Amino acid sequence: MKIGLDVLGGDYAPKSTILGAIEAQKSLSGDQRLVLFGDQEDTIKRIAEAGADPSLFDYVHAPEVISMHEHPTKAITQKPNSSIAKGFEHLKNGEIDSFSSAGNTGAMLVGAMFSVKTIPGVIRPAIATNVPKLKESFGILLDVGANADCKPEMLNQFALLGSLYAEYVYGIENPKVGLLNIGEEEEKGNALTISTYPLLKSNPKINFIGNAEGRDLFSDHADVYVCDGYTGNVVLKLAESFYVVTLKKGFKDDFFDRFNYEQYGGSPILGVNAPVIIGHGISSPLAIKNMVLLSKGMIESKFIDKMKTAFN
Template identity: 85%
Template sequence: MKIGLDTLGGDFAPNSTILGAIEAQKMLAEDHRIVLIGDEADAKKRIQEAGIDPALFDYVHAPENIGMHEHPTKAITQKPNSSIAKGFDLLKDGHLDSFASAGNTGAMLVGSMFSVKTVPGVLRPAIATNVPKLKSGFGILLDVGANADCKPEMLNQFALLGSLYSQYVYGVENPKVGLLNIGEEEEKGNILTIATYPLLKANTKINFIGNAEGRDLFTDHADVYVCDGYTGNVVLKLAESFYVVTKKKGFEDDFFGRFDYERYGGSPILGINAPVLIGHGISTPEAIKNMVLFSRDMIQSKFIDRIKSAFN
């Protein structure tokens, strides 16, 4: 197994990415290798300084970095030696089994779309995130930023992608799918949700339970919540602020603790032909470690094969 990691992506890279990779490596099997993509000499130096044998890792030299504010499409094409561009080349050619980065989100989406490409039949990929449930565990929310504007057919596919993800990666049997809306009645909502509802209702591949309101998000009402990327990103950023506020107030609680992005490491791009994870720009070594371990779990779940089968 080859797990690709962009060592240059993120606000605290390469220090946080290298330290996170070191911690993740300790928890991997012998035949699982982390491939560090970035400045090879610098990576080896940092690993040696941490008292670790650099031979425990594989390396691909990619000295250029795509900054957080660079135009994604231009950067991918104009910086072929960047860590993100190199990572997707390796993933496309089968030299990696997964690729993860805490770098430019737009570049990760562009790389996914034009390199490994979407699974045949998938209209648009979606980014999924975890939302904690009050009692225990968490649900899945998608899309949270890949598609600000959506068509009903896209939300219908997001529902299936999220359901497969919940079932085969997290082991939720027959996950309940809810359409995030402003009311529980079928006729409620805007043009998009009103048109989406009958598609979800007729979709025999999912367990659709109807509309879900914002107040349902952290309950057992559903296991998968579907929305357009604009709405999902607003919800995600609001949810992240819960954790920040509780920490600033000195409030310790298991429920709010499960909002901590470090626990999950990264968010997967669903609907493409290989496991790709996007980490938070402010990822710490702990977050990087968990992103690498989650990459392993995504590979072992054979989730991509499940998507291909469902959309074939």
């Protein structure tokens, strides 16, 4: 197993990514190798300086950086030696089994779609994230930004992608799917959700439990919450800001702790032909470590095969 990691992605890269990689490596077995994409010489130097053994890692020299505000498509094509472009080149060629980065989200999305491509039958990939549940554990929310405008058929597919992710990567049996909406009744909502409801209701591959309102998101109402990428992104950033407030105010609590993105590692792009994970821009070493372990989990669970079968 070869787990690809972009060493240059994220606000605190490469320091944070390298420290995270070192921690993650300790949890890997002998046949599981971390492949680091970045400035090879610098990476090796930093690993040694941190007191770790550079020979425990594989390297691909890719010294260019795609910064957070670059145009995704342009950056990918104009910077073939960037860590993200190189990562997807290797992912496409099967030289690595997964690729993750805390760098430019758009470049990760474009890179995934142009290299390993969307799974046949999937209209558009979606980005999923974890949302904490009040009592324990967490749910999955998607899409959180890959598709600002959605069609009902896309939301119906996101429901299945989210269900498969919850089931096979997190072991949530027969995950309950809720449609993020503004009212409990079937006829409530906007044009998109009203048209989506009957599709979800008649989809035999998911366990649809009906509409979920904003207030249900942290409850045990559902395990998978489906919405368009505009709404999901607004909701995600709002929830994050609330968590930041509780941190600043010094309110410690199990529930608030479950908002911490570090423990989830990152947000996978569901619906593409390989495990691809986008980390939070501010990823700490712990977040990077968990992003690597999530990659490992996605490879081991043969999640991509599950998606391919479901959309066959």
